[in-house]
Amino acid sequence: MLLFALLLIFIGVAVGLAWFLIAHDHGEKEPIGVLWLALGLGLAGAVAASFLEGWLIPVNDLLPGTPYGTLLATTLSIGVIEEGCKFLPLAVLLYKRPYFNEHTDGVIYFALAGLGFGLPENILYTLQFGTKTGAVRLLMTPFFHAATTGLVGYYLIKRKLAGRSLFGILLPLAGLIVLHGLYDFGLSSGSPLYSTGSLMITLGTAGALFLVFLRAQEHDQDLGLSVVGHNAFCRSCGCPNPRHHLYCTGCGKNA
Numbered sequence: 001m002l003l004f005a006l007l008l009i010f011i012g013v014a015v016g017l018a019w020f021l022i023a024h025d026h027g028e029k030e031p032i033g034v035l036w037l038a039l040g041l042g043l044a045g046a047v048a049a050s051f052l053e054g055w056l057i058p059v060n061d062l063l064p065g066t067p068y069g070t071l072l073a074t075t076l077s078i079g080v081i082e083e084g085c086k087f088l089p090l091a092v093l094l095y096k097r098p099y100f101n102e103h104t105d106g107v108i109y110f111a112l113a114g115l116g117f118g119l120p121e122n123i124l125y126t127l128q129f130g131t132k133t134g135a136v137r138l139l140m141t142p143f144f145h146a147a148t149t150g151l152v153g154y155y156l157i158k159r160k161l162a163g164r165s166l167f168g169i170l171l172p173l174a175g176l177i178v179l180h181g182l183y184d185f186g187l188s189s190g191s192p193l194y195s196t197g198s199l200m201i202t203l204g205t206a207g208a209l210f211l212v213f214l215r216a217q218e219h220d221q222d223l224g225l226s227v228v229g230h231n232a233f234c235r236s237c238g239c240p241n242p243r244h245h246l247y248c249t250g251c252g253k254n255a
Helices: 002-023 032-056 068-094 103-129 131-140 144-162 166-189 192-222
Strands: none
Touching: 002 103, 002 131, 032 068, 032 103, 068 103, 068 144, 068 166, 103 131, 103 144, 103 192, 131 192, 144 166, 144 192, 166 192
16 A cells, blocks of 8 residues: 555656646746657656666676775766656757747656656666665655756756757756766765755755746746736737737737
8 A cells, every 4th residue: 555655656746746747847838749759858868868877887896895886887877878768858958949949848758758768767766776766766756857957958958048058058058967876876875974865856956946947937037938027018010919929919029
């Protein structure tokens, strides 16, 4: 019964986060099929990451008693694999699409990919290792994968809208990879001190996801890409836009 309850909570938390992000998207609504595709790519990324880790990561390097240097190198490698599998396929798919055009889009699509990656991982770990492991993961990881990917997605859309080079995305991506590796290191170390560090990382990234989403909403309002922003007049023809439509009822262009 407890196991079933934990699984339902994992699903409820994931659905709740997805609902929150989509419901608070005040710009042009995203294609529902693409939102589902983002989830699906996250799931496919989890399968790909599992295969790559089984092929490239020695299991013995994660066992208790592994020297900390070896363990850190291993967990950083896991961070590279998992963040890459979550972020890169969706980035390639979305970057040039016309509907990937608001700051909030970077958070929404990539957080969904993170949910598609993290939810089955949490469910499988709980089924394999039991309710104690599930309870720990419920505390530590409900938003972790969504947060790390959503944060990088935000920086991706910022660069697109600013017309800046994509090479700049490498720094935030590398930063989230390091955080991911440190998070896994703390959980695998067996040290209460390092495990506490992992908890701080997961809480920090979850909080950052919501703060960045609020910042994305503000950016979209400033650019007139939001129905609650400053687009009281059409930027193209100057017609009044009292209802803050995204598209002008006079000229049909983006208001």
